[in-house]
Amino acid sequence: MPRERDQMWEYAEEDGSRARCKFCGATYAGGISLLKYHWAQIKIRDVAICSSVLEFVKNIAVASVREMERKGSKKKAKTSDYIMKSSSSSFPSGDSTQAGSSPHSTSSLKGQPTITSMVKKKEKEVVDLLIMKSIIMNNLPFNLLRSDEFKEELVAIANHGPGHVPPSSETAITKLLGTLKEQVEEYIEEVKMSWTKTGCTLMSNIWTDGKNCPHINLLVASPKGVIFLKSECCVGKVKDASYVANFISSGIEEVGPENVVQVVADNGSNYVAAVDLMRVHTKGRDLQRPAVTRFATYFLCLRSILKQEEGLRYMVPSPDWRNLNQAKSDEGREVT
Ligand SMILES: [Zn+2]
Known part of the structure; x- marks a missing residue:
């Protein structure tokens, strides 16, 4: 085991002397290096490219x-398993539970940190603390650190190299927002x-916002992705079966009745009563309605x-799993 684990082990696991892509x-034999090529989809030797890897x-x-x-370090890595495991990206975000290792640690064959690797570690800490500061000062949720888009952003900035200046708020709300919308x-x-x-x-629920205003929402899920179709503020409206049925029916018309396989809704009585009305529009296809559910979760x-x-x-x-008490119930x- 290397002293400092490469952050990319998060997406792999050890299988004897080999590393397995999650x-x-x-x-692949010899630490995580070859898996990095596998994930990066860069052809090297007899390493296959991974078709299931997540984009970030x-x-x-x-x-x-x-x-x-x-x-x-690539050249040296071929000759030493230890070096392969200790060489690592200097990507500044990564998993905060792991210490940043440095490619320069290749010169410390006994696993002792070199001055360069210690400096790198310090630099990573500085970057991580700045990320934390920005989260706290802007009231952002800590969940941001789990966001694929956030990780992708940090990788892009690191790849861009020194001198990257973030866009001004004017550019953001005019040009960039327009491009993203497109x-x-x-x-x-x-x-x-x-x-x-x-x-x-089709997935529908009624949701109440912070100002106590109810909204009825409609989302469309397919293997390609989930998209938001529409929402209606239902303040002052009777949210009974026919209201819900009309709203969902209009969605079915928009999507095309021939494309709708099922409708998933919560088990509010208005939704339950709307079921029979809906069958007319779903051409007799059944609605999936779990007995106890929180919307489409x-x-x-x-x-x-x-x-x-x-x-x-x-x-x-x-x-880890076998040792859980819950796993023995x-x-x-059944889950196993
Ligand atoms: Zn893979």
Whole structure:
């Protein structure tokens, strides 16, 4: 085991002397270096490219491979497993629970930190503290640190190199917002096109905002992604079955009745009563209505389980899982 674990081990696990990709299960000998090429989708020797890697992990891997190659550690890494494990990206964000290691640690064969690696570690701490400061001073949620977009942003800034100046707020609200809007519209068009091939699920709930105003929402989910279709403020309206049914029906018309496979709703009595009305519009297809649910969270939960299937398959045989008391219960065994 290396003294300082590479942050990219978060997406891999050890399998004897090999490292296993958590996305596709591919294994490679000699630490994590070859997996970085695998994730970065850069062809090297007989390493296959990973087709299941998440986009932001790919970006981190690309930055990490570049850093490895820039420091020339790649050449040395071929000769030593230890060096392979200790060479790492200098990507400044990463997992805050792991100390930043430095490519320069290749010169410390006994695993002792060099001055350069200590400086790098200090630099990482400075960057991490600045990230924390910006989160606290701007009242941003700590969950930001789990956001793929945030990680992607940091990788992009690191890749850009020194001298990156963030956009002014004027540029942000004029030019950049416009460009992003165009990108979102393009993406939505792409998702809509996919409905005719895969069908889609309508999801609806009534939600009350901070000012106590109720809104009825409609989202459309398909394998290509979940998009927000529309929302209506229902202040002063009777939110009974026919109101809900009319709202959902209008959504079905917009999406195209032939594309709607099912409607997922919460189990409020108005939604329950709206079911029969809806069948007219869903052409007899049944609505999925779990007996006890909080809106579409179960649906999203199941979807994320499917997305993480590979990783979960590896979790179940692990000692961590087997040692959990919950795993020994009947429910736990069923989950396994
Ligand atoms: Zn893979």
